[in-house]
Amino acid sequence: MSRTRSVASPKPGVNRRSVLAAAGAVSVSAGVGYALRPSDSQAATVAEAAASDAPVAAPHQAPPAAPAPSIRGTTLNSVSAPIGTGGYRRLGAGPAWERVVRTELASPSASRATRRTTMAAFVQFTDLHLTDVQHPLRMEYMRSADPHAWRPHEALSVQGATSLVERINALRGAPVTGSPLHFVMTTGDNTDNNAHSELEWFMKVMSGGRMTPNTGDPRHYEGVQSSGLPLYWQPDSPTRDFDKRQGFPRIEGFLEAAIREVRSPGLNLPWYSTVGNHDSLPMGCYASQRDPFLTDFAVGGKKLMDLPAAASKVLQDQIRSSDDPTGIQLRHLLKAHARDLRSVTPDEKRAPFTRAEYLKAHLDPAYRGVGPVGHGYSSANLDAGTQYYTFRISDDVIGISIDTTDPGGHYQGSIGAAQVRWLDRTLRQSAKDGSYAIVFSHHTSDSMTNTHIDPANPADRRYDGGAVVALLASHRNVLAWVNGHIHRNVITAHSAPDNHSFWEISTASHIDFPQLARVIELVDNNDGTLSLFTTLVESAAPHRTDYTDLSQTGLAALYRELSFNAPGARTDLSGGAGDRNVELVLKKG
Numbered sequence: 001m002s003r004t005r006s007v008a009s010p011k012p013g014v015n016r017r018s019v020l021a022a023a024g025a026v027s028v029s030a031g032v033g034y035a036l037r038p039s040d041s042q043a044a045t046v047a048e049a050a051a052s053d054a055p056v057a058a059p060h061q062a063p064p065a066a067p068a069p070s071i072r073g074t075t076l077n078s079v080s081a082p083i084g085t086g087g088y089r090r091l092g093a094g095p096a097w098e099r100v101v102r103t104e105l106a107s108p109s110a111s112r113a114t115r116r117t118t119m120a121a122f123v124q125f126t127d128l129h130l131t132d133v134q135h136p137l138r139m140e141y142m143r144s145a146d147p148h149a150w151r152p153h154e155a156l157s158v159q160g161a162t163s164l165v166e167r168i169n170a171l172r173g174a175p176v177t178g179s180p181l182h183f184v185m186t187t188g189d190n191t192d193n194n195a196h197s198e199l200e201w202f203m204k205v206m207s208g209g210r211m212t213p214n215t216g217d218p219r220h221y222e223g224v225q226s227s228g229l230p231l232y233w234q235p236d237s238p239t240r241d242f243d244k245r246q247g248f249p250r251i252e253g254f255l256e257a258a259i260r261e262v263r264s265p266g267l268n269l270p271w272y273s274t275v276g277n278h279d280s281l282p283m284g285c286y287a288s289q290r291d292p293f294l295t296d297f298a299v300g301g302k303k304l305m306d307l308p309a310a311a312s313k314v315l316q317d318q319i320r321s322s323d324d325p326t327g328i329q330l331r332h333l334l335k336a337h338a339r340d341l342r343s344v345t346p347d348e349k350r351a352p353f354t355r356a357e358y359l360k361a362h363l364d365p366a367y368r369g370v371g372p373v374g375h376g377y378s379s380a381n382l383d384a385g386t387q388y389y390t391f392r393i394s395d396d397v398i399g400i401s402i403d404t405t406d407p408g409g410h411y412q413g414s415i416g417a418a419q420v421r422w423l424d425r426t427l428r429q430s431a432k433d434g435s436y437a438i439v440f441s442h443h444t445s446d447s448m449t450n451t452h453i454d455p456a457n458p459a460d461r462r463y464d465g466g467a468v469v470a471l472l473a474s475h476r477n478v479l480a481w482v483n484g485h486i487h488r489n490v491i492t493a494h495s496a497p498d499n500h501s502f503w504e505i506s507t508a509s510h511i512d513f514p515q516l517a518r519v520i521e522l523v524d525n526n527d528g529t530l531s532l533f534t535t536l537v538e539s540a541a542p543h544r545t546d547y548t549d550l551s552q553t554g555l556a557a558l559y560r561e562l563s564f565n566a567p568g569a570r571t572d573l574s575g576g577a578g579d580r581n582v583e584l585v586l587k588k589g
Contacts, residue, residue, distance in 0.1 A: 023417035069178035086245025104493040112525035119172035126484030127509030130194040135225040136303040145312035148568030152233040155258040156559035158213040163539035163556035188276020188442030197349040207369030208266020214259035216345035221255040257550035272376040276442035286327035287409035302341035325409025404443040408452025413443030416461040476589030489575030513563040532584040
């Protein structure tokens with residue numbers, strides 16, 4: 001279904017002028033301007049970033065000549081689909097998803113395919129949720145109130161993400177234009193529990209390396225799936241648990257295989273990183289990295305695995321309401337159930353990481369891979385304590401990565417006044433330089449509803465998604481806002497007066513089925529319009545599973561099948577035809 005939203009007034013009184021006035025925006029002459037050029041050296045780029053409050057990532061090298069277009073490995077060729085009917089269903093190769101042309105914002109010429117030129121081609125990953133499933137602070141016990149509060153496949157997130165990297169490495173080029181893919185951008189929730197263990201796995205999955213997705217006892221799995229509790233799928237046990245009653249198989253050796261070493265080839269493309277709430281906040285919702293009780297609990301030797309449904313529902317409602325952004329009620333709950341805690345092996349690697357530690361991991365030479373250094377972030381970010389930056393996509397296009405996580409807590413997002421001013425200044429300067437802009441964030445416009453005050457910057461007012469839409473729509477050079485968070489494919493046309501229009505492209509996660517990434521191609525139709533082609537891709541794992549194949553590839557295939565069958569999982573996350581493989585047309589600014 002088409003979704004066109006007017007941004008003339010997303011809510012009463014919200015527009016660029018009012019947003020910037022409230023944010024204390026300064027005039028152009030008072031801000032520090034800079035020009036992004038593909039020929040800039042890394043040193044010059046970093047020096048510019050240090051001289052301003054606008055971190056700039058070093059440009060990547062020019063790609064080789066384009067091969068012929070190919071849809072192999074994309075959902076234009078085939079898509080995983082369930083076989084048969086009933087409860088637990090196996091997967092096979094299903095029919096491809098067709099491409100849909102959306103013209104809410106502009107009408108292109110019929111002959112554009114013969115005259116278009118490629119401006120950019122890249123890949124979006126989002127919501128990988130690499131998960132330390134044995135982490136003591138995890139709230140699997142909320143499954144007693146909500147079946148989808150714990151997913152049976154989570155132990156295989158590292159294998160699944162590595163298979164996605166393998167898929168991107170195998171693509172011959174962009175499926176419409178044949179252009180080489182320029183880079184991969186991951187739009188947040190790269191980790192699940194804000195744990196050092198997960199951050200290490202993420203960096204190695206993306207840049208290449210060997211990792212063991214296990215913490216605690218190096219010899220054995222110690223989480224809920226070996227607990228004997230029927231609330232969870234016990235894959236190695238004959239226990240008639242909740243999931244086996246839904247048709248889940250018994251797979252002997254599953255847990256031993258899940259914590260074996262995984263080898264990632266790393267992306268053969270440059271990659272950039274955007275931060276999400278699960279990367280910034282413990283459990284994705286609590287502003288409590290420095291809380292001594294929760295930090296000690298995270299690395300300690302006790303874990304809560306079982307909780308009555310009524311208590312689980314109370315905790316779930318508290319999280320959803322945002323009434324407990326620092327986790328006070330969670331601390332009370334864990335203390336109240338001290339006698340119900342089970343013993344696990346302590347592990348310092350489960351400690352929450354800070355904003356600075358997240359940046360340092362990206363700047364670590366051990367995780368450079370193909371590059372660039374810092375994967376978008378720079379020493380200027382580290383010095384300023386910021387997680388937003390801009391980078392050169394091509395001669396005519398810049399990318400802008402923004403930080404929409406609210407440091408005050410809660411899983412929904414917002415943006416601070418200082419970042420609003422920086423974003424406006426960056427867009428104005430890029431327009432002056434003749435560049436279009438594509439904005440990347442974790443949260444969608446609709447999920448930026450949280451305006452808790454940043455405890456470290458209490459004077460920095462927070463702005464919601466409507467304010468960001470109004471700001472982006474006020475700049476003619478903004479083409480798209482690419483994001484994730486909602487785990488669902490949704491593409492929205494934002495239409496504003498004077499042809500200030502852009503597309504918002506939200507992509508499904510890689511933790512919930514259908515487990516997708518998105519290729520995005522930008523072309524000039526040379527008829528007064530531009531087109532954004534989006535094409536979804538699955539991981540390289542085969543559609544069909546073999547329960548006796550517990551290799552890295554076999555587990556990646558099982559990761560997809562289990563995610564499809566996860567009890568309580570939504571069935572609408574793939575979106576409609578207009579949210580998947582599409583051509584999005586808009587007028588040239």
